[in-house]
Amino acid sequence: MSCLECPCACSRIASLAVSPDVRVDVRLGHTDTTYQPLSRIKSESFALELRSPSMVSFESNSDSYEVWSPLGSVCGGRGTVWLARHKPTNVQVALKIYELDKCEDEFELIQQEIRTVRQLRHRNIIHYLASFPVSQQLWVVMPLLGFTSASRLVATHFSDGLPEPALALVIKEVLQGLSYLHSKRIIHRAVRGSHILIDNSGRVVLSGLRHSTTIHDSTHWKKTVHCYPLEARYNLNWASPELLAQDLHGYSENSDVYSVGITVCELGNGEVPYRDIPSTLMLLEKLEDRVPFLFDASTVHSTENGQGMTTDSGVGGSVGGNLTSLAITQRLFTPSAHDFVSRALARFPDERPSASDLLSHPFIRQTRKFNSNLPQHLHPVVPLNQQTDIGDVIPDLLEKTLEETSLNDEVSWDF
Incomplete structure (x- = not known):
C-alpha cells in the first residue's frame, strides 16, 4: 500500500x-x-x-x-x-x-x-x-503578496469599487492566468475576488486551485465535464449557470469566463452580486439570464437628493446598498467595460468569448496606453510588508495594520 x-x-x-x-x-x-x-x-x-x-x-x-x-x-x-x-x-x-x-x-x-x-x-x-x-x-x-486579495482591498479601501484602470489591470492578469490554465485543460471553478492576490509590484496571481478540475480522463479528451465541485457552496455566487444546472451538457473552460464577469461586478461595484438572495433564487436568476452589471451614472438613476435610486437590476434583490452611494451615481465606466461584462455573462457558454479572446477586448486593450502601474492606481494603499521593517518581533505598526485589515468570513483571505 x-x-x-x-x-x-x-x-x-x-x-x-x-x-x-x-x-x-x-x-x-x-x-x-x-x-x-x-x-x-x-x-x-x-x-x-x-x-x-x-x-x-x-x-x-x-x-x-x-x-x-x-x-x-x-x-x-x-x-x-x-x-x-x-x-x-x-x-x-x-x-x-x-x-x-x-x-x-x-x-x-x-x-x-x-x-x-x-x-x-x-x-x-x-x-x-x-x-x-x-x-x-x-x-x-x-x-x-503585499496587497493581499482583491476582495480585501475593496472591503478596506475601495468600498465603492476599484477605479476602472485598476480593475482593467487586475482582470487582464486574471485572464492571462486563466488562459494558461485552459491551455492545460484545467477549469479553475472558483474565480472570485478573494482568490485574486496582488504582490508589491502589482503582479496578480490566481489562487484557490483546490476547487479546480481537469477536462481529461484515462482514455480520451473530453470537451466538457459533469462533476459538481465538492465545496461548491463557497463559490455559488460566481458559478456559471451550466455548472449549477448539472445537466447532460456539462460545463467547460468557458464556465470560468462567466465567473470573471461576476468578479468584475464584485470588484467594480464594491460588493458581491447575489449576496442577499437565496441560492435557489440565484440559480433561477442565472438560468433566466438576469445578470449583474456595473453600477454607474448610466445604469443607476440619481434622485433629487443625489442618492441612487434602485431600478430593475435584473438580479432580484441582490443589487445591494451601494446604489445609494453618491460616488457611484456620479462616476461613469467606459462602454467597453459594460460590454466586457455583458459578453462574459452570456447565458450560454458557446456565446462567451474564451479567456484568450477577452485579452483582445477593448476593456483590456486600454491598459496598453496606461503610463502607470497597478500600485499607483491603488494609492494610497501600501503593501503589508512595506509598512515597516522586518524585526525579531512584529512591530506595533504592523500589528495595528493587521487588526485594521481583519474582516469577517465574508471577506476572507482565502488562498
Whole structure:
C-alpha cells in the first residue's frame, strides 16, 4: 500500500511534502514547463526544479519559520493563513496551516491543490515554496503578496469599487492566468475576488486551485465535464449557470469566463452580486439570464437628493446598498467595460468569448496606453510588508495594520 492509499491523513500529507531544502525561484516570472495530466503524474515527480543561481532555499521544517500574526482563514475556517518570517533569509512569507483533524472532508481537495500548484509554472498562478506536515498540521509556505486579495482591498479601501484602470489591470492578469490554465485543460471553478492576490509590484496571481478540475480522463479528451465541485457552496455566487444546472451538457473552460464577469461586478461595484438572495433564487436568476452589471451614472438613476435610486437590476434583490452611494451615481465606466461584462455573462457558454479572446477586448486593450502601474492606481494603499521593517518581533505598526485589515468570513483571505 502506498502512502497516498493509506487512510492516515498524516501519511498521505507527508507524501506530498516538498523534500527538505528544496530550492525554488522567488522572482516574479515563471516560464512554462511541460504539462502532464493530473492522472498521469506520480507523487514523486512533484519536486520543484532548480531554475537559476539566484534561488532561495525554503526548508521543510517548522524550526526555519517564525510565525507572527494571522492574516485570515482558509478552507472554510479549517485552517489559518499567517504572516511569518523565514529565519535563514529574513524573508517574509505567508504560511498556510491546515488543522488535519478538521480537514477530513476536505483532504482530497487539499491534496489536489498541492499537486496542481506544483505542476504549473506561470507568473499569474500561485506557487508554493514548501509544504510539510507538523504534528497534526500541514504547513504550506507561499510568497507574501503585499496587497493581499482583491476582495480585501475593496472591503478596506475601495468600498465603492476599484477605479476602472485598476480593475482593467487586475482582470487582464486574471485572464492571462486563466488562459494558461485552459491551455492545460484545467477549469479553475472558483474565480472570485478573494482568490485574486496582488504582490508589491502589482503582479496578480490566481489562487484557490483546490476547487479546480481537469477536462481529461484515462482514455480520451473530453470537451466538457459533469462533476459538481465538492465545496461548491463557497463559490455559488460566481458559478456559471451550466455548472449549477448539472445537466447532460456539462460545463467547460468557458464556465470560468462567466465567473470573471461576476468578479468584475464584485470588484467594480464594491460588493458581491447575489449576496442577499437565496441560492435557489440565484440559480433561477442565472438560468433566466438576469445578470449583474456595473453600477454607474448610466445604469443607476440619481434622485433629487443625489442618492441612487434602485431600478430593475435584473438580479432580484441582490443589487445591494451601494446604489445609494453618491460616488457611484456620479462616476461613469467606459462602454467597453459594460460590454466586457455583458459578453462574459452570456447565458450560454458557446456565446462567451474564451479567456484568450477577452485579452483582445477593448476593456483590456486600454491598459496598453496606461503610463502607470497597478500600485499607483491603488494609492494610497501600501503593501503589508512595506509598512515597516522586518524585526525579531512584529512591530506595533504592523500589528495595528493587521487588526485594521481583519474582516469577517465574508471577506476572507482565502488562498
